Amino acid sequence: MDVLQAIEIRSSIRSFKQEQISDEELNILIKAADRAPRNGSLHLTVLQNREIIAKISEDAKQAMLSEGGWVRSRASEKGYQPLYNAPTVFLITDYGINKYSLLTAGLTAQNIIMAATAIGLGSCFITSVSRAFDGKYCVENKKLINIPSEQEVICAVVVGYPAEVDEHQFKGAGKAIVNHIK
C-alpha cells in the first residue's frame, strides 16, 4: 500500500482482536517510529503485557472519572477503557513537555499509525493515558514500566488487529478549515 492510500483509509480503531501482533509487525512499527522527524532523543516504551496494560488503562479511567464534564462522561461510557484493551501500546515519553517534545511525539505517533495502517493493523492516537502517570499514580506506574521519574508520558498509540465491529467508534473532528491564499 502506498502512503497516499494509507492516508486515505486510516481512521482511529478502538476495538481489537485479542491476538498479539507479530514480532515482525512490531519491528516495522518501531522502525517507523525511529524514522520520524525529531528533535533530540526519542523515548519509546512498548507495552505487550496484558496485565500491565489493563492496570494503566484502569488507572487512567479512574483519574478521568474524578474529573468533570466531557472527560468524566466519556469515561462513564459502557465498556470504555482509555487503552481499548489493545494488545500493544506505544508510550512516547520525554524529559518535560514543551513545544519540541510535543511535536516530536506527535510526528512519531503518526509514523507508527501510518505504518500500522499500511500493514493492515488498527491503531488509535491516545492522550488520555497520561493521567495514569500523573498525581497519585505517577510514581508507581512509572516504576512499573521503567520510565525515569523525570520523564513525562506525552501520548500513546494503541495497536492491534482490528475487531470485526468497532464498539467504541468516536468521531470528534469536523472537516479541516483551509485558508488558501493564491
Ligand SMILES: Cc1cc2nc3c(=O)[nH]c(=O)nc-3n(C[C@H](O)[C@H](O)[C@H](O)COP(=O)(O)O)c2cc1C
Ligand atoms: C491531540 C489528540 C488527542 C487524542 N486523544 C485521544 C484519546 O485520548 N482517546 C481516543 O480514543 N482518541 C483520541 N484521539 C483521536 C481522535 O479522537 C480522532 O483522531 C478524531 O476523532 C478523528 O477520528 P479519526 O482518527 O477516525 O479520523 C486524539 C487525537 C488527537 C489529535
